[in-house]
Amino acid sequence: MKNKQKRFIFLLLVGFVGLLTALTLSVVIGAADISFQTVIAAIFSYDATENTHQIIRNIRIPRVIGACIVGASLSVSGALMQSVTQNPLADSGLLGLNAGAAFMMTISMSFFPSLPYIGIVSFCFLGAGLSALLIYLISTFNQKNAFPLKLILVGSAVTVFLSSVSQIIALMKNVGQDIAFWYVGGTANITWLQLKWLMPMTGVGLLGAIYLARSVFLLSLGEETAKGLGQNVPLVRMATMIVVILLTGISVAIVGPISFLGLMVPHMMRKLIGADDRLVIPLSALYGGLIVVLADFGGRMLNPPFETPFGAIIAVIGIPFFLYLTRKGGAAK
Amino acid sequence: MGNFTIENVTVSYEKTEIIHQLSFEINKGKITTLIGPNGCGKSTMIKAIARLLPIKAGTIVLDGQKIQQYPTKELAKELAILPQSSTTPEGISVSELVSYGRFPYQKGFGSLTAEDKAKITWAIEETNLTEFAEQEVDKLSGGQKQRAFIAMALAQDTDILILDEPTTYLDMAHQLEILLLLQKLNQEEGRTILMALHDLNHAARFSDTMLAMKSGQLIALGSPQEMMTKEILAQTFEIDAEILLAPNKEYPICLSYELLEKE
Numbered sequence: 001m002k003n004k005q006k007r008f009i010f011l012l013l014v015g016f017v018g019l020l021t022a023l024t025l026s027v028v029i030g031a032a033d034i035s036f037q038t039v040i041a042a043i044f045s046y047d048a049t050e051n052t053h054q055i056i057r058n059i060r061i062p063r064v065i066g067a068c069i070v071g072a073s074l075s076v077s078g079a080l081m082q083s084v085t086q087n088p089l090a091d092s093g094l095l096g097l098n099a100g101a102a103f104m105m106t107i108s109m110s111f112f113p114s115l116p117y118i119g120i121v122s123f124c125f126l127g128a129g130l131s132a133l134l135i136y137l138i139s140t141f142n143q144k145n146a147f148p149l150k151l152i153l154v155g156s157a158v159t160v161f162l163s164s165v166s167q168i169i170a171l172m173k174n175v176g177q178d179i180a181f182w183y184v185g186g187t188a189n190i191t192w193l194q195l196k197w198l199m200p201m202t203g204v205g206l207l208g209a210i211y212l213a214r215s216v217f218l219l220s221l222g223e224e225t226a227k228g229l230g231q232n233v234p235l236v237r238m239a240t241m242i243v244v245i246l247l248t249g250i251s252v253a254i255v256g257p258i259s260f261l262g263l264m265v266p267h268m269m270r271k272l273i274g275a276d277d278r279l280v281i282p283l284s285a286l287y288g289g290l291i292v293v294l295a296d297f298g299g300r301m302l303n304p305p306f307e308t309p310f311g312a313i314i315a316v317i318g319i320p321f322f323l324y325l326t327r328k329g330g331a332a333k
Numbered sequence: 334m335g336n337f338t339i340e341n342v343t344v345s346y347e348k349t350e351i352i353h354q355l356s357f358e359i360n361k362g363k364i365t366t367l368i369g370p371n372g373c374g375k376s377t378m379i380k381a382i383a384r385l386l387p388i389k390a391g392t393i394v395l396d397g398q399k400i401q402q403y404p405t406k407e408l409a410k411e412l413a414i415l416p417q418s419s420t421t422p423e424g425i426s427v428s429e430l431v432s433y434g435r436f437p438y439q440k441g442f443g444s445l446t447a448e449d450k451a452k453i454t455w456a457i458e459e460t461n462l463t464e465f466a467e468q469e470v471d472k473l474s475g476g477q478k479q480r481a482f483i484a485m486a487l488a489q490d491t492d493i494l495i496l497d498e499p500t501t502y503l504d505m506a507h508q509l510e511i512l513l514l515l516q517k518l519n520q521e522e523g524r525t526i527l528m529a530l531h532d533l534n535h536a537a538r539f540s541d542t543m544l545a546m547k548s549g550q551l552i553a554l555g556s557p558q559e560m561m562t563k564e565i566l567a568q569t570f571e572i573d574a575e576i577l578l579a580p581n582k583e584y585p586i587c588l589s590y591e592l593l594e595k596e
């Protein structure tokens with residue numbers, strides 16, 4: 001365990017330094033040419049009349065925080081789902097939770113256009129919860145689905161179904177533009193007002209995930225082993241689902257449905273540190289945040305002044321990785 | 334701890350009844366072994382006793398209290414179970430796995446206390462895994478893996494140990510090693526042990542009480558001398574067995590056996 005702990009601490013340090021560097025780069029470098037001194041000044045001696053200060057304070061900083069939140073949330077919820085379902089392919093995108101959240105967001109924009117931000121976010125939670133419930137019902141109707149791809153199949157069906165319904169509603173209600181704008185904007189239009197809600201919620205979700213890590217890993221050893229060690233299995237399942245819904249809802253509210261991140265990051269972490277969720281979950285949060293901040297930064301740098309959505313960048317890296325994983329055996333863990 | 338009273342217990346999977354109104358007692362500080370043919374319900378009975386499966390009817394009482402009434406974590410401090418098979422995730426070291434044996438004792442975010450660490454080290458030493466402690470469980474041999482899971486159950490530090498075929502995958506020397514370890518835990522520390530075994534000679538050598546099952550019912554129960562008889566083995570396994578008393582030892586052994594002719 002000693003070697004593992006050392007490696008864990010090393011990876012944490014590397015992650016932190018990486019994240020700090022990425023954050024600094026993202027805040028300093030951008031479409032508007034702003035010097036490093038101005039950035040420092042904007043942070044420590046903010047002057048609201050200065051346009052550059054405004055850009056740093058109200059555009060770039062909220063944006064990188066948003067990217068961090070999305071990366072950490074999706075990665076951690078992926079890690080949780082993979083362990084709890086004992087399915088290496090579980091991810092909020094593939095299991096339809098993202099689509100559920102996006103579906104309810106469409107509903108809220110179509111039918112309750114004047115809802116405040118927290119209202120929209122609540123709809124996202126509701127949608128993620130709806131999908132989770134659907135998946136749960138369908139997959140436990142048939143208890144013996146040891147076949148992990150089945151869960152994914154159900155998730156894909158739910159995704160296609162809900163996104164189609166979303167499209168139809170968006171067209172009928174003429175909100176397609178708004179929603180597309182919301183998603184394409186990605187992290188760009190995050191405001192402090194939104195972050196005021198999202199930051200504490202993410203904090204709660206991540207702390208919950210770290211608290212549950214031990215139990216969740218135990219569950220991945222098999223339900224019998226977990227029960228034998230005194231775990232209240234239904235309670236752990238339920239608590240994990242709530243944390244997953246919270247984290248997924250937050251991410252979708254910020255950037256819309258992003259797939260593959262939740263698959264990619266935890267698997268990378270497991271390769272580095274083993275399957276113990278006590279180590280995988282904190283690292284997934286850190287590196288998930290780092291990857292999205294980098295992807296978001298890359299998206300801005302790739303073809304300026306246009307922005308490439310970071311979801312596209314992640315998918316381009318994530319899909320080959322996903323194919324590699326399915327080939328390597330979704331059949332058993 | 335460790336007096337079980339099992340009364341008229343019926344266990345089912347969905348609609349199929351597997352265990353039919355079974356009653357017996359397990360005595361504190363003794364080694365009790367379930368024997369019986371494949372599919373007779375040994376694992377099912379063991380799971381019911383360890384509360385991994387709900388019982389349909391009857392009662393299982395541990396030291397005067399129904400097992401359903403124990404808080405889950407409290408029961409896990411009294412009773413450890415080694416299931417017949419377990420999942421091994423990738424990239425977990427032996428010591429990490431064994432550390433999960435301390436789960437019932439952990440609170441909050443659950444960092445390991447000095448006592449936890451001592452128990453983990455002890456469990457790894459007792460199962461002769463010290464040199465493998467930092468190796469990954471999924472890369473060990475079947476027998477080493479089995480010992481790692483036994484170590485996890487030992488780390489749980491319970492008065493009662495329930496083991497479903499603890500010697501599968503083990504070579505002859507390691508089978509004996511594990512059984513001797515269980516015997517030591519029983520004799521020196523008074524731990525109550527319930528296990529299922531297929532090797533009758535091991536069962537006879539190490540048990541205080543043997544319990545023969547067939548088709549979810551009890552055939553007979555008693556000391557190895559009482560149980561290792563032609564009649565009981567014929568009835569349980571449909572074999573014609575040659576039984577001897579081990580030279581210089583007081584336990585019976587099954588020397589050889591033939592299948593019984595079917596009428």
Ligand SMILES: Nc1ncnc2c1ncn2[C@@H]1O[C@H](COP(=O)(O)OP(=O)(O)OP(=O)(O)O)[C@@H](O)[C@H]1O
Nearest residue numbers: 346349351369370371372373374375376377378417
């Ligand atoms: N999860 C399950 N669902 C339905 N039936 C089951 C399940 N597990 C076991 N059974 C059935 O219950 C019966 C008893 O099985 P059990 O595992 O208790 O036998 P066993 O005595 O432990 O056998 P073995 O010596 O092979 O381990 C068998 O007929 C088996 O088919």
Ligand SMILES: [Mg+2]
Nearest residue numbers: 375376417497
């Ligand atoms: Mg069995």
